[in-house]
Amino acid sequence: MKPTGPIPSGFSTIDGELAIAGRPVSSLVQEAGGTPLFVYSEEMIEQRIAALRSAMPARIEINYAIKANSFPPVLSSISNLVDGMDIASGGELEMVQSLGYDMDRVSFAGPGKRDSELEAAIAAGVTLNLESENEATRAVKIAERVGTRPKLAIRVNPDFDLKGSGMKMGGGPKPFGIDAVRVPALARDLANAGCDWRGLHIFTGSQALSADAVIEMQAEVLDLAFRICDEAGVDLPKLNMGGGFGIPYFAGDEPLDIAAVGVALEDKLRGLKDKYQKTRFFIELGRFLVGEAGVYLTQIVDRKVSHGETYLVTDGGLHHQLAASGNFGTVVRRNYPVAIASRFGAPPVETANIVGCLCTPLDRLADKVEVPQAEIGDIVAVFCAGAYGASASPSEFLGHGPAREMLV
Numbered sequence: 001m002k003p004t005g006p007i008p009s010g011f012s013t014i015d016g017e018l019a020i021a022g023r024p025v026s027s028l029v030q031e032a033g034g035t036p037l038f039v040y041s042e043e044m045i046e047q048r049i050a051a052l053r054s055a056m057p058a059r060i061e062i063n064y065a066i067k068a069n070s071f072p073p074v075l076s077s078i079s080n081l082v083d084g085m086d087i088a089s090g091g092e093l094e095m096v097q098s099l100g101y102d103m104d105r106v107s108f109a110g111p112g113k114r115d116s117e118l119e120a121a122i123a124a125g126v127t128l129n130l131e132s133e134n135e136a137t138r139a140v141k142i143a144e145r146v147g148t149r150p151k152l153a154i155r156v157n158p159d160f161d162l163k164g165s166g167m168k169m170g171g172g173p174k175p176f177g178i179d180a181v182r183v184p185a186l187a188r189d190l191a192n193a194g195c196d197w198r199g200l201h202i203f204t205g206s207q208a209l210s211a212d213a214v215i216e217m218q219a220e221v222l223d224l225a226f227r228i229c230d231e232a233g234v235d236l237p238k239l240n241m242g243g244g245f246g247i248p249y250f251a252g253d254e255p256l257d258i259a260a261v262g263v264a265l266e267d268k269l270r271g272l273k274d275k276y277q278k279t280r281f282f283i284e285l286g287r288f289l290v291g292e293a294g295v296y297l298t299q300i301v302d303r304k305v306s307h308g309e310t311y312l313v314t315d316g317g318l319h320h321q322l323a324a325s326g327n328f329g330t331v332v333r334r335n336y337p338v339a340i341a342s343r344f345g346a347p348p349v350e351t352a353n354i355v356g357c358l359c360t361p362l363d364r365l366a367d368k369v370e371v372p373q374a375e376i377g378d379i380v381a382v383f384c385a386g387a388y389g390a391s392a393s394p395s396e397f398l399g400h401g402p403a404r405e406m407l408v
């Protein structure tokens with residue numbers, strides 16, 4: 001037997017079935033037209049953002065990194081709840097444009113921006129988080145051609161990272177951002193060149209559950225940003241401090257203590273130099289806002305035994321839920337929270353492996369988990385599927401196509 005991660009709170013049971021937003025999964029599946037299906041709860045997203053706002057200092061603004069989940073109804077709903085959106089491609093730019101969103105609230109990070117993407121973003125009035133000196137030169141040239149004053153910020157590659165984070169995005173050689181020592185010179189050049197200087201972006205990592213690690217990282221980010229702007233002699237209109245707030249996926253994971261993070265940040269922001277009194281401070285989050293609000297539902301199509309082990313074979317798999325299969329940035333595969341949704345809360349009677357329908361041994365949704373007796377037709381729920389599920393899985397692999405998605 002292997003443990004599963006903790007099922008997020010906010011779900012209920014109706015007639016022995018898992019219910020999302022007060023609706024049993026069978027009715028959701030029926031409405032959607034079948035499985036596999038991602039269901040996202042609007043109320044859970046709203047509650048999460050409200051809780052975050054009440055924990056953070058009032059002057060901290062919240063950006064949503066849309067790569068976590070860009071399902072249009074989710075994007076539309078969340079756009080009314082956050083202060084800005086972070087995009088990372090020309091495709092994501094089109095997504096926020098189609099919402100009719102205020103482009104002054106959008107920033108565009110990501111290495112390898114093509115000229116066509118830079119041009120579209122500059123023309124739209126999006127802030128570019130510049131990832132290299134070359135990109136800065138190209139952006140300035142494109143803006144001259146387009147005849148616009150570009151909104152430019154610099155993404156800094158800091159000399160530190162987010163301790164204990166699942167994915168490190170700073171510290172040492174990285175394809176992201178510009179090494180901190182070279183940033184003051186570039187910031188000065190951009191300000192002198194008459195660009196619309198928007199400040200700095202410092203993102204150090206993802207999926208941290210330790211409040212101490214986040215607190216330390218935020219203090220380092222603030223100190224670095226002030227040091228750079230002092231040295232460059234430029235002001236700091238905006239500081240995107242990154243995010244990295246994690247969610248519990250695995251057995252033993254404890255939720256991040258956002259209250260502790262908020263208190264420490266409030267403290268750190270007290271007594272800012274005059275120069276930084278007007279700075280707008282942002283955190284940018286993806287999974288923390290939407291991850292626990294999503295459930296992936298898939299149906300059991302076969303039940304078999306091999307060498308004494310029971311396999312529940314579903315119509316879903318890693319082509320929709322790559323992360324749950326353990327193939328998206330994990331070193332050791334561990335079980336996400338999973339349940340037999342159509343027998344939710346029933347006592348476990350056996351140990352089973354829950355797998356997907358792809359013809360590869362990588363396609364595992366849960367290893368050796370304790371489950372109630374489950375038969376063909378039963379529905380399996382994989383929790384924590386609201387972020388990096390549909391948006392980060394190879395849905396074309398083996399030709400099964402994408403899952404259905406719905407916001408309730």
Ligand SMILES: *Cc1c(COP(=O)(O)O)cnc(C)c1O
Nearest residue numbers: 065068203206207284285286287
């Ligand atoms: C992916 C990404 C995020 C969001 O990360 P989460 O772990 O989902 O919060 C934020 N900022 C940048 C620059 C990113 O690349």
